[in-house]
Amino acid sequence: MLTYIIRRILLMFPTLIGITLVVFFVMALSPGGVAGPQLFGGEMDSEQGRIMQEYYNSRYGLDKPIPIQYLNWLNQISPLGFEVIYEDGKRSLGSFGFKWPDLGDSFSKGRPVTTLYGEALPVTLLLNGLSVPIIYLIAIFSGVYAAKHRGKAIDIVSGTSFLTLWSIPTIWSGVLLIGFLCSDKYLHWFPASGLSSVAANYQPFLPHFADTGFQVGWLLDRLWHLILPVFCLSYGSFAFISKLTRASVLENLSADFVRTARAKGVTQKNALWQHAFRNSLLPLITVAATVIPGLLAGSIIVEKIFSIQGMGLLMVDAIFARDRDLVLAGTLISGVITLICILIADLCYAIVDPRVSYE
DSSP states (O other): OHHHHHHHHHHHHHHHHHHHHHHHHHHHHSTTOTTHHHHHSTTOOHHHHHHHHHHHHHHHOTTSOHHHHHHHHHHHHOSEEEEEEEETTEEEEEEEEEOOOOOOEETTTTEEHHHHHHHHHHHHHHHHHHHHHHHHHHHHHHHHHHHHTTTSHHHHHHHHHHHHHHHSOHHHHHHHHIIIIIOTTSOOOSOSSSSSOTGGGGSOSSOEEETTEEEOHHHHHHHHHHHHHHHHHHHHHHHHHHHHHHHHHHHHHTSHHHHHHHHTTOOHHHIIIIIIIHHTHHHHHHHHHHHHHHHHHHHHHHHHHTTOOSHHHHHHHHHHHTOHHHHHHHHHHHHHHHHHHHHHHHHHHHHHOTTOOOO
């Protein structure tokens, strides 16, 4: 098992190189190239554009051939390579050896990329960390219950409802939720944007009663702001996984080993959960490897709609600004998370199914 894990980790590096290479060349070969909106947009005249282009060329090496630019970026993020030295705004290479990896600087925001993602990534992970348990709790119990009561009203109603939810685009549902549940013209039950209100930053952590009345506190205010974004991230996934769970459990309930267990006196509950459901976990594990990467992609839409300063919104701004280092860093982080999820899913196969072995 250890040998397999080490081999898979080593294979991550060429995979990440391939992913970032494609993104790098797409940005470099796109109309306007890297930093196009900064150089050719707005009210900048030709002289200002020329000065800015000279600065970007000397600072980021944009005047070099594209393969050399990519090798420079790999050297920049690698812990082993040439030290990058900046003197008078010009970029040069120093001695070779071990160094601290550097994701570069964002020219659209004027801050280090590491700092920007250090602020944005925890927000996105919070949204996804709340969404994943909700997705699987709803999907597993609703799917197993629907399989247990196949053909009955609860099976038909839940199946139709989940199919409807899965068919609704996230961007449309987010706009409708804001329009009807957040607008002053209608219900105004939830906040329309952000992760917390301004007043909550000056309140204690937990809800409490004060002289002025009940104070919601920071925690309750944060949870209240998270309800709609987490729902928009979750509903499509739990609708799909619930249908998958139902189909997988139904297939195993009709298998010979379940009928044999029932004939030997195993209760219906134990036959369902200990025999049928356990053998239904393999397709759920397969889907789990893509759920978190899919949620990261969905965060781009949700964070944009609800104005949440997370990794998704940061990536959208970076793409529109053609901010090379910011886009590549986001691609690298997403790729690492995706590959780790796939590796964990492969290891879970061996835990659930004793026939699977990586020795």
